[in-house]
Amino acid sequence: MTEAEKNQRRYALAISGGVCEVCGKPLTDGQPQGAHRIGNTKANREKYGAFVIDHPLNIGYTCSLRCNAALDISKNPGEVMRLCKKIYQREALRYEGEIKKTT
Ligand SMILES: [Zn+2]
Numbered sequence: 001m002t003e004a005e006k007n008q009r010r011y012a013l014a015i016s017g018g019v020c021e022v023c024g025k026p027l028t029d030g031q032p033q034g035a036h037r038i039g040n041t042k043a044n045r046e047k048y049g050a051f052v053i054d055h056p057l058n059i060g061y062t063c064s065l066r067c068n069a070a071l072d073i074s075k076n077p078g079e080v081m082r083l084c085k086k087i088y089q090r091e092a093l094r095y096e097g098e099i100k101k102t103t
Contacts, residue, residue: 022067
C-alpha cells in the first residue's frame with residue numbers, strides 16, 4: 001500500500017466512523033473504497049460539474065464493490081437534488097465572512 005493509499009484509508013475510517021455506510025461492516029477488513037453517490041461518469045461530470053462529483057459529500061465509504069454500487073443515487077433525481085443543495089449550502093458557508101464584511 002502506498003503512503004497516499006494509507007492516508008486515504010485513514011481519512012475514510014475517520015469520517016465513516018470506521019464502518020461501511022451500506023452494510024455497517026468494519027472498514028478495517030476487506031477493501032474499503034470511496035464510492036460516488038452521484039456516479040463518476042462523463043455524463044454526470046458534464047451535468048453537475050467536477051465541483052459536485054469530486055466533493056467530499058459526494059463520496060461515501062463502503063467495504064466492497066457490491067456496497068459501493070448500492071450507494072449510487074444517480075437514478076434518483078430527488079436524492080441528487082438534495083445532495084447538490086447540501087454541497088452548495090456547505091460551500092456557501094465559506095463565503096459568509098465576506099458577505100458580513102461588505103454589509
Ligand atoms: Zn458494506
